[in-house]
Amino acid sequence: MKKLQQATFACLAGVGMMAGTALAQAPAPAATQDPVAKDLVFNNRKGNCLACHGMPTVPDAVATGLYGPPLIAMSARYPDKAKLRAQIWNAMAANPATTMPPFGKHGVLTEAEIDKVTDFIYGL
């Protein structure tokens, strides 16, 4: 299972790179972001964060859901990055009634992927 996840990750990283090439030609987004991380955040087989969160500073984060609050000014709101990571790893720790999936605890994302996603979100 771990191996499979890593293989998927490797493939994804590949896709991410390609997306990166395409993005490189596009006008620079508001915040400069790691395209691999961005793909993890956007991809509906991975983080799929847009299903629930708006990202007002990311121009192509469109048609986002409203289950969760918009993710904005995160470094100001989470001075301790570890807290942000913990929220993504298992949102139930802070709020047992949350609908946010426990991305780390349930292995939806690998530890390395969570790090990348945390960096991306921290930059919003």
Added chain:
Amino acid sequence: MKPTTITKCLAGALALGAAFASASTLASPEEDREAFVKYYAAKLPNVKFEDYVYGALALDAGSKAQYDAIMEFPPFDSQVEAGRKMWETPLKSGKKYADCLPNGGKNIAGNYPMFDEAKGKVVTLHDAINDCRIANGEEAYKLNDMKNLGTLTAYMRTLSDGMRMNIKVDGPKALEAFNDGKKTFFSRKGQLNFACASCHVQNGGNYLRSELISPALGHAVHWPVFRGGDTLVTLQQRYTGCFSQVRAVPPPQGSTTMNNLEYFHSYISNGLPLKASVFRK
């Protein structure tokens, strides 16, 4: 699952507010149903009780107008018509479905699922149709046989249009089945860790990506649906889709878990009028 765990699921994990906190302790099915009605009356004050039969469409005038237009000349009419022919064709015994179902098969869909004391379990309308087939020399249809069982029920359920959902929970065994369905509805499952209630109670009326989420109230009255206008989907197939969506392994259709879920879930819609078959996107 122990009762205390259920209490936690309902009151703690889902935090559905005072209505459900009280419903979770020693609630009767009727108290559960009233809790759903009250919860949604407060959450979606502009939706009339009767309009819950429209699911997410009740929350979006544009989609509802599109639905109304499609329902004027439903693209699935010919499939319902094919179902009528099946309904009227005699079985091997020479009898018809109308001869072996209660009340000639009319105005009965809202009584299902029902708890069958003799069998000691919940039977769905599909089970009743299959029992009728077996008693009359035919083989049971598979529950996922949309060409036959799906088409037949798409017509058969129109004979109950306007009937109010009327599920009964009488006796301790029926209550056990009801509570088992309730447990399934409120328990988190799958890698993504959702309960049915996470979406259809906590987030009914909210957006998941661009998808407007329907309230659980009224969920069970309008099946089967024709998705995209021509693809027939039964209620338990829809459950299967929602289980898969949260990366949980769906229990087999017709299993005790699914039938008990349908029993609980249909009870919640008691008092709402049935309408078959309808369009969904």
